[in-house]
Amino acid sequence: MTSKLRAAALSVLLLPLLWGARAPESLADFRAEDMFGRSLDGKAPLHLVDWQGYLANPAIEFDLLIPEGIAFPAKVVVKAKEPRLYFTLPSSAGPDGPRKEIEIPEAGSFPVIMSIFPDRDGQDERYSLTAELTDRKGKQWELEIPIEVLDQDTVRDSSYPITVNFLQDQTKFYRDKKKREVVQQAASDWTAFFDGTGLSPVPAKAEQTFIWKKEGFTGGHTVRNDDPYTGYLLYAYGIQTDELRAGGEGSDQGGFQVIERGELPLRRSGGMQIDTRGNFNQLGWLVELEDSEWWKATNLGDVANDLYSIAHHEIGHALLFNRAYPLHVQAKEIGAMNTPALLAYLGKAPKIDTFDHLHGTIDPITRRGAYGYEYYGEMPHGRWLITPTDLLFAEAVGYTLLPHPATTPLRIVTTTLPSSRPGRPYRAQLQATGGVPIYRWALAENSAKLPPGVKLNADTGEITGKPRGRGEYELQIHVQDPRRNHPGAVGTVKLTIS
Numbered sequence: 001m002t003s004k005l006r007a008a009a010l011s012v013l014l015l016p017l018l019w020g021a022r023a024p025e026s027l028a029d030f031r032a033e034d035m036f037g038r039s040l041d042g043k044a045p046l047h048l049v050d051w052q053g054y055l056a057n058p059a060i061e062f063d064l065l066i067p068e069g070i071a072f073p074a075k076v077v078v079k080a081k082e083p084r085l086y087f088t089l090p091s092s093a094g095p096d097g098p099r100k101e102i103e104i105p106e107a108g109s110f111p112v113i114m115s116i117f118p119d120r121d122g123q124d125e126r127y128s129l130t131a132e133l134t135d136r137k138g139k140q141w142e143l144e145i146p147i148e149v150l151d152q153d154t155v156r157d158s159s160y161p162i163t164v165n166f167l168q169d170q171t172k173f174y175r176d177k178k179k180r181e182v183v184q185q186a187a188s189d190w191t192a193f194f195d196g197t198g199l200s201p202v203p204a205k206a207e208q209t210f211i212w213k214k215e216g217f218t219g220g221h222t223v224r225n226d227d228p229y230t231g232y233l234l235y236a237y238g239i240q241t242d243e244l245r246a247g248g249e250g251s252d253q254g255g256f257q258v259i260e261r262g263e264l265p266l267r268r269s270g271g272m273q274i275d276t277r278g279n280f281n282q283l284g285w286l287v288e289l290e291d292s293e294w295w296k297a298t299n300l301g302d303v304a305n306d307l308y309s310i311a312h313h314e315i316g317h318a319l320l321f322n323r324a325y326p327l328h329v330q331a332k333e334i335g336a337m338n339t340p341a342l343l344a345y346l347g348k349a350p351k352i353d354t355f356d357h358l359h360g361t362i363d364p365i366t367r368r369g370a371y372g373y374e375y376y377g378e379m380p381h382g383r384w385l386i387t388p389t390d391l392l393f394a395e396a397v398g399y400t401l402l403p404h405p406a407t408t409p410l411r412i413v414t415t416t417l418p419s420s421r422p423g424r425p426y427r428a429q430l431q432a433t434g435g436v437p438i439y440r441w442a443l444a445e446n447s448a449k450l451p452p453g454v455k456l457n458a459d460t461g462e463i464t465g466k467p468r469g470r471g472e473y474e475l476q477i478h479v480q481d482p483r484r485n486h487p488g489a490v491g492t493v494k495l496t497i498s
């Protein structure tokens with residue numbers, strides 16, 4: 001054997017050894033991309049949104065790109081350390097953060113869908129996601145994906161007060177201040193989305209509410225409000241029934257909310273009952289769960305249930321999902337709530353079952369089960385939350401919603417940009433609202449061109465530069481949010497350089 005041949009033979013032997021010794025390492029084409037096709041790396045994080053209010057947050061999708069040249073089938077494990085993050089099922093959530101395994105039969109693009117459980121502060125957050133790829137031979141590659149949470153929580157003055165009255169509780173359940181706080185919080189979390197501007201005050205003794213007896217749903221008595229109030233009066237009290245179940249209802253013995261132009265189809269009082277021993281079991285209640293412990297609130301039959309979740313649900317019945325509300329009854333007669341906003345959002349009218357639940361409806365943006373369908377949906381079990389579907393349903397029942405992107409279709413707000421002169425530095429900001437508020441901007445295909453010297457930043461919606469020449473420009477701007485297969489929205493925006 002010549003030395004040349006020997007070298008060639010050696011390198012053939014050495015190559016696989018070298019490759020083996022170098023794993024794990026980054027595999028250049030093992031990447032992640034967001035829905036806009038941007039590579040997710042240190043420069044471009046994956047954006048999640050924590051919407052205003054205590055509301056289920058949007059599920060955000062991204063793609064893992066698995067290259068050729070590894071041994072298939074392979075597997076990817078995606079995980080993060082933040083317990084408020086979660087992936088679509090099958091996956092786990094818990095104190096050490098979420099974890100999801102994805103089978104990879106061949107090279108290609110594999111979607112991952114995730115979200116973050118809401119908190120109550122307005123701080124943006126940064127996390128890191130790890131995707132660990134293991135091929136059939138056990139070789140591993142790792143990818144770090146930075147996550148940035150755009151937190152839209154701000155403190156908003158409630159315009160729809162809800163007073164929780166515990167004086168009808170004969171069980172001592174609500175002697176515990178923390179339980180009272182949980183119920184008041186769950187109540188305020190609903191009405192925080194409602195516009196109560198102009199609601200007429202209810203004078204003392206003017207409102208009547210039925211109170212179930214302590215033994216449950218077999219009888220009771222009627223009370224009148226001792227004090228005047230505005231908004232909603234909720235009686236929260238403990239019961240002990242054979243079925244070990246909770247309840248909630250609007251008062252059909254009382255009056256309707258009144259504003260200047262007349263009566264609204266909305267009740268102004270109701271009740272909410274909790275079995276003191278537990279929810280369908282006698283295991284008691286989880287009273288003080290942090291947002292980071294949302295995953296403990298599975299509300300399954302064999303565990304102590306989360307007081308917040310059940311209070312949230314029963315207050316939902318008291319405020320809207322109930323036969324005390326004429327528009328709910330009307331919808332129930334035809335089996336579904338048929339408003340243009342719900343049709344546009346869901347693509348169909350949500351069905352209402354005999355329990356006044358939206359059985360079978362999965363909220364499309366958050367991918368969680370809508371009201372009364374909380375055990376379903378595509379996300380892990382955990383604390384029950386309001387979904388955009390629920391809010392659109394509240395609107396359909398007669399509530400006026402405060403402006404919120406979750407209940408607003410995606411659209412461009414800007415109609416006219418500030419005008420300018422040739423040669424002068426220019427900077428303007430396009431604005432959109434609604435949908436999932438992570439926007440990507442472009443000129444629509446049929447649009448006039450931007451003035452020469454000026455450009456549009458696709459990520460920020462900023463228009464900058466030094467315009468040359470004069471003109472009146474009627475631009476067709478396209479905005480897109482990170483929903484797969486969503487067409488986005490187009491708006492006409494005028495810009496004058498003179």
Ligand SMILES: [Zn+2]
Binds near residue numbers: 313
């Ligand atoms: Zn229910």
